Amino acid sequence: MTLSKRGFDLGLLILLSVVLVPLLAILVILMLIRGERPIFFGAERMHDPTTRFTLWKLRTMTPDHNDKGVSGGDKRDRITPMGHRLRRTRMDELPQMWNILRGDISFVGPRPPLPRYVQQFPDVYGEVLRSRPGVTGLATLVFASHEEALLRGCTTPEQTERVYVRRCVPRKARIDLLYQKNQGLCLDAYLVALTAGRFLGLVGRKGRLPRRRGRPQSP
Template sequence: MSEPHPAIAPSRSIRRAPYDRLKRLLDIVGASLLLLLTAPLMAVVALLVAVSLGRPVLFHQCRAGRYGRPFELVKFRTMHPPAPDRGRVGDGDRLTPVGRWLRATSLDELPTLWNVLRGEMSLVGPRPLLPEYLERYSPTQARRHEVRPGVTGLAQVRGRNSLSWEDKLDLDVRYVDGRSLRVDLSILAATVRTVLRREGITAEGNATAPEFLGTPGRTAPAQRDRTPV
């Protein structure tokens, strides 16, 4: 397993909810059942992606997991790769019609269930973000990495990409402090409603969400020694 990020390494001061062990068991059972139930659907989606975008049908990207440990997120492809001869091209220009539909229905997220099964993610938690964001969080915002990132989360059912980065990160920390079985079940139920209504898919002026550049006036997490558990 890779080393934790120095600013978010596990320490004895990090609160571990009594629910965490049960949460991992529910993740394993839930992800296994969902992978079995959605296998035919994933085969159809893979075929659509192969026809519209070609191969590979899966998108792999490094993301920051629990304690900032990097892992490889896997999703269905929704965009054409950047063309070196075309300069910087926005996500909106690279998205295909099939890709827009997959994002709107969240079907592109189905392969992340493998990340859950491998223990890199949870069914519910803060969304996994890019590793370069780790140096841009305030100390409070960095606490979102005290738990495994989730396929869905509190910020996703409270507005998703329509929220500002500050609001999303604040909701992530609220989830970390209040996580419980009741909270997770309510978020999963709300996720179904959000997906069916196709709410918060894009941020204003962006095909997905803008880059997080940090919050002005907030100090990034200091590099500090922590005693591993």
């Protein structure tokens, strides 16, 4: 990670923490009131092809010590009522401010993969993880909704794994490498703005402004 990118991350983190830290505190209190303990969920992810770290989220599923792999339709019944809302708005990822502060991840970059997929595809992730993993990124904005649709229809862990490995990993890797080829602070700022716009409902799931009802659209 360059000094300029690290400075961008820390500066943006300080700026956003004025809003995000109180929001995280409110969500933690709500989860405590609802009895949804444990509050936080730590998942082992890869910082680079050889270094692991713990990625933190607000817990959105009932605990299962045998859980492994990505989330698909087979895990739908484990999502808590509040977890649905947290996932839909991506507010479950607010604890990753700590990971940004530590330098585990950046604001923008490829999503940090599970160790099992790095071991399974060393050549792919050897290239992808030359960029610091991030909370959001080009692949997240472009492909995440399609990935969710693909995995939502899976009914068994085996089917989820098969679909993710065959249809998601290679496509996300191509987009992540496209970001890597063009990365810079201007692109990072643009992707952060798109992410914020999506969070606020100003940008659609495919990165476009939502249409206004009752008004004709420009060609």
